[in-house]
Amino acid sequence: MSLLEILARRLLLGAGTLLFVSALVFFGTEILPGDVAYAILGQGATPELVEQVRDRLGLNEPLHLRYWIWLTNFLAGDFGSSLANGADIGTEVSRRASNTFILASCTALVAVPLAITLGLLASIKPGGRLDRSITSVSLALISFPDFMVAVILVTIFAVKLHWLPAIASIRPSYDVFDWIRILILPVTALTFTILAHMVRMTRSAVLNVLSSPAIEMAILKGVPRRRLMVRHALPNALGPIINVVALNLAYLISGVVIIETLFNFPGLGRYMVEGVTNRDVPIVQTCAMIFCTFYVLLNILADILSIMANPRVRYKK
Amino acid sequence: MTPETHPSQTWFGRWRATMSEMTFSAAICLGFLIIVFIIGIFAPWIAPYDEAQILTNDSFMPPSAEMWLGSDYLGRDVLSRLIYGIRITLFLALTISCLSFLSGVGLGFLAAVSGGRIDSWMSRFNDAMLSFPSLMLALIVINSLGSSFTVLIFTIALIDLTRVYRVSRALAVNVMVMDYVEAAVVRGEKKWWIIFHEVLPNTLIPLAAEFGIRFTYTILFISALSFLGLGVQPPQSDLGVMVKENMQALLYGEYTTLYPAIMIALIAVSMNIFVDWLLLQSSTKLPDEV
Numbered sequence: 001m002s003l004l005e006i007l008a009r010r011l012l013l014g015a016g017t018l019l020f021v022s023a024l025v026f027f028g029t030e031i032l033p034g035d036v037a038y039a040i041l042g043q044g045a046t047p048e049l050v051e052q053v054r055d056r057l058g059l060n061e062p063l064h065l066r067y068w069i070w071l072t073n074f075l076a077g078d079f080g081s082s083l084a085n086g087a088d089i090g091t092e093v094s095r096r097a098s099n100t101f102i103l104a105s106c107t108a109l110v111a112v113p114l115a116i117t118l119g120l121l122a123s124i125k126p127g128g129r130l131d132r133s134i135t136s137v138s139l140a141l142i143s144f145p146d147f148m149v150a151v152i153l154v155t156i157f158a159v160k161l162h163w164l165p166a167i168a169s170i171r172p173s174y175d176v177f178d179w180i181r182i183l184i185l186p187v188t189a190l191t192f193t194i195l196a197h198m199v200r201m202t203r204s205a206v207l208n209v210l211s212s213p214a215i216e217m218a219i220l221k222g223v224p225r226r227r228l229m230v231r232h233a234l235p236n237a238l239g240p241i242i243n244v245v246a247l248n249l250a251y252l253i254s255g256v257v258i259i260e261t262l263f264n265f266p267g268l269g270r271y272m273v274e275g276v277t278n279r280d281v282p283i284v285q286t287c288a289m290i291f292c293t294f295y296v297l298l299n300i301l302a303d304i305l306s307i308m309a310n311p312r313v314r315y316k317k
Numbered sequence: 318m319t320p321e322t323h324p325s326q327t328w329f330g331r332w333r334a335t336m337s338e339m340t341f342s343a344a345i346c347l348g349f350l351i352i353v354f355i356i357g358i359f360a361p362w363i364a365p366y367d368e369a370q371i372l373t374n375d376s377f378m379p380p381s382a383e384m385w386l387g388s389d390y391l392g393r394d395v396l397s398r399l400i401y402g403i404r405i406t407l408f409l410a411l412t413i414s415c416l417s418f419l420s421g422v423g424l425g426f427l428a429a430v431s432g433g434r435i436d437s438w439m440s441r442f443n444d445a446m447l448s449f450p451s452l453m454l455a456l457i458v459i460n461s462l463g464s465s466f467t468v469l470i471f472t473i474a475l476i477d478l479t480r481v482y483r484v485s486r487a488l489a490v491n492v493m494v495m496d497y498v499e500a501a502v503v504r505g506e507k508k509w510w511i512i513f514h515e516v517l518p519n520t521l522i523p524l525a526a527e528f529g530i531r532f533t534y535t536i537l538f539i540s541a542l543s544f545l546g547l548g549v550q551p552p553q554s555d556l557g558v559m560v561k562e563n564m565q566a567l568l569y570g571e572y573t574t575l576y577p578a579i580m581i582a583l584i585a586v587s588m589n590i591f592v593d594w595l596l597l598q599s600s601t602k603l604p605d606e607v
Contacts, residue, residue, distance in 0.1 A: 017448045024449065028457040139593065143533065143585030145540045147560060148578040151567075155575070159567045166567075254452035258541055273545050276460045284460045288453050295450045 006307055014300040021292045022074075026067050029281050029288075074289060080282040089286050092271065097290065099170065100260070100267035104252050106183060107190040112245055115195050119202025119241075124229065126207060134199060141196035146258045150189035154262075157185060168263040186263045193255040198248040205240035209233050239306035246302030253291050343594035346587035353403060353584055360404040364397035369552060377563075377571040386576055389563050395573055398559060402577055405555040407584075409469065410535040416474040418528055421481025426512045428482070429489030436486075443482050451476045451538070459547050469548060473538060477531050484527050488520040495519075522599035529592035533585045540581050556581050 054060050061069070073080070079089040122134040141149075158166035168182040209215065210233055218232045257269035264270070268287055275283030339347070356363055365385075366372060371392045378388040386395035428436040458472045492498060498515050506514075542548030543557025551558060559577035566573035 017445060020445050021448060025453075025457060028454075029461055139589055140582075140586055143537075143589050144582045145537050145544070145557070145560075145578060145585075147541065147544050148582055151560070151564070151574060151578055155567055155572070159570070250450060253450045254541065257452060257456075258545065261545055272456060273547070276456050276547055279460060281460065284457065288457055291450060291453050292448075295453075296448055299448065 003307070007304055010300060010303050010307075014296060017296050018293060021296060022071055022289060023067065025285055025288045025292065026070055027063075029285050030063065030066075070285070074286070079286040082283055083280045084278050089282055093268065093286060093290070096266055096268045096271050099265065100256060100269060102179075103183065103186060103190070103260070103265065103267060104256055106187045107194070107252065107255075108249060110187060111191040111195050111198065112249075114191070115198035115248075116202055116241060116245075118195075118199045120206060120229065120234075122199065122203045123206040123210065124225070131203075135203070138196035138199045141192060142200070144192075146193045146255055147262055149192040150185070150259055150262050153185050153189055166263070168265040170266055182265075186259050186265060189262075190252065190255050190259050193259075194248050194251045197251065198244060201244040201248070202241055205244055206233060206237045208240065209237040212236070235309075238309040242306045242309060243302050246298050246305075249298055250295050253295060338598075340594055343591050346591045349583070349587045350591065354407060356400055357404040357407040360400045364394075364400040366394040366397040368398045368401040368554070369393065370397075377566045377569045377573055379571060387571060387573060389559070389573055390565060395563075395576060398554065399556075399576055399580060402554055402556040402559050403580065405549060405553065406536060406539065406557075406581070409466070409539050409549070409555065410532055413470055413474045413477060413535045413539075414528060414532045416470065417477035417481050417531060418524075420474070421478045422485040422524065424478075425482040425485030426489045426516055427508070429486050429493055430508050430511055430516065432493075439482075440486065443479050446479045447483070452541075455538075455542060456547065459542075464542075464547055464550055466549075469539065469542070473535060476538075477535060481527065481531060485520070485524065488523055489516045492516050492519045522595060526592045526595045526599070529588050529595065533588045533592075536581060536585060 077090060079093060081088050082092075118134055118138075122131040125131055154166045157164045164185050165182055166185075168186050170182070171178075174182075214236070215228070215232055218228055223232065253269075256267065257273060259265070260267040260269035261273050268290060272284060272287035272291070274280075275287060372384065372394055373388050373392040375388060375392060376390045378384065378392075380387045384394050384396065386399065389395050389398060424439065428439045454476055455472050459468065462468045492515065495515075498511060501511050501515055539548055539555065540557030540560070543555050544561045546561060549555045549558050551562070554562075556577040560574050560581075563574040563577075
């Protein structure tokens with residue numbers, strides 16, 4: 001199979017997955033169909049009014065037709081309006097999505113290089129002192145609930161030392177320095193939540209490569225240790241490492257939801273939690289679709305990159 | 318040589334031999350876990366006060382002789398609530414892990430033993446489910462059905478099931494290529510016989526480790542949901558709810574909110590260290606966790 005063929009197949013699979021995801025999001029949120037009209041009308045729901053609202057929202061159409069309308073609207077960028085206050089979801093989402101994007105990409109920029117470096121350092125001498133300390137600290141970090149590091153950071157830097165704000169709400173007047181100030185704590189907390197897994201998995205990916213016959217050959221040939229790691233081990237470990245990174249950026253999704261709620265950060269994650277709390281179905285659908293799409297795209301990207309990074313595939317005639 | 322009676326020949330004998338070679342840290346962790354479980358089970362007898370009883374009008378009182386960990390935002394005893402919180406958290410996590418394990422291991426083994434089309438369809442469906450971030454799945458279901466113990470248990474068990482299926486299928490596939498399984502197939506043994514007599518005994522330790530990992534993951538997941546206000550609902554409370562409702566304690570200079578968070582972390586750390594040791598014993602690797 002040629003490279004192009006593999007890529008095409010992977011993309012097609014991704015499109016299928018997205019369709020499955022969208023169906024699950026839609027039918028998952030529409031398990032209780034009558035509720036929406038009642039939810040809007042609240043106490044004053046008379047049968048006629050309910051019927052009117054159902055008609056207006058298109059709730060009387062058959063389910064599969066509604067799915068189709070919803071999907072085409074979603075693809076066209078029309079996310080509908082909130083059930084709670086009738087606000088347009090599209091404008092709210094675009095504002096919040098950019099906030100979340102900033103938060104997530106800052107975290108990725110810090111966490112990914114740090115994790116790969118630590119993972120490589122740990123795998124240089126497995127069982128050594130450095131390796132043992134990195135592995136045991138990361139094991140402890142994995143076991144911490146996502147909110148714990150954030151709570152501790154807030155305690156130290158916001159409550160005790162008053163260095164940084166405990167709440168990361170955003171005003172339009174904020175310049176770059178204000179942004180940096182409010183982002184430091186959430187980004188650090190988020191980094192901790194994804195770092196540990198990434199370090200451990202990078203370590204095991206590199207160790208896996210190091211135990212291969214090719215590396216053994218290089219050792220026997222007398223290649224210096226540093227050159228061995230950089231020239232021989234790293235290219236082969238690149239594919240697995242890319243996979244590890246993508247897999248863990250997916251953790252970012254649940255991390256983002258929790259950290260945004262904790263810091264009161266006006267992002268997509270908190271929007272979704274508010275949506276679920278108020279049972280605001282269109283908001284939940286939109287946010288879930290955005291998060292899931294991001295997740296699926298990330299996985300596809302990782303697959304494609306790791307296929308391209310695999311020397312065996314790249315140099316194949 | 319009497320191979321039939323040697324303890325290392327039976328899985329129970331091997332299990333006991335492994336247990337006697339426990340490292341110090343693994344033993345400490347196991348001991349801690351056992352104590353926590355006992356506290357959870359006997360919570361009503363151990364807790365000094367009732368979890369819902371309002372003892373003082375002051376929020377976030379510092380620790381004292383009557384209330385060892387002080388009072389919470391409503392003036393309830395934090396220690397008692399912590400003990401009851403452990404009970405709820407452990408109950409949920411254990412129920413969910415058992416449920417997801419019974420179904421996940423069953424289905425995973427069935428897929429591996431059946432092979433062919435059944436296996437490939439089941440695995441394809443599972444992969445599709447895995448393309449969902451687990452928190453999204455949970456939020457969608459909770460949005461539609463609300464948050465009750467039943468909804469929480471079945472939703473998280475379903476999420477865990479996909480992971481358990483993947484791991485147990487991978488483990489079983491490794492066993493299925495062994496000569497002794499082929500011999501059993503040639504003898505004409507049935508599927509379930511192979512599962513119980515060949516696959517299960519040979520995957521028991523890695524499965525035990527996976528159970529530990531799932532258990533930890535479930536505790537962290539429920540706590541996160543409760544922290545978001547979407548998991549266990551007051552007046553019932555688990556450790557995550559306690560962290561959430563006592564967040565303002567930090568403003569008063571009290572650490573009330575940290576106690577339940579640290580308890581969650583301690584349980585999870587102990588379980589992870591124990592599992593790491595267990596995996597080292599069986600020298601098997603589990604597929605990467607998602």
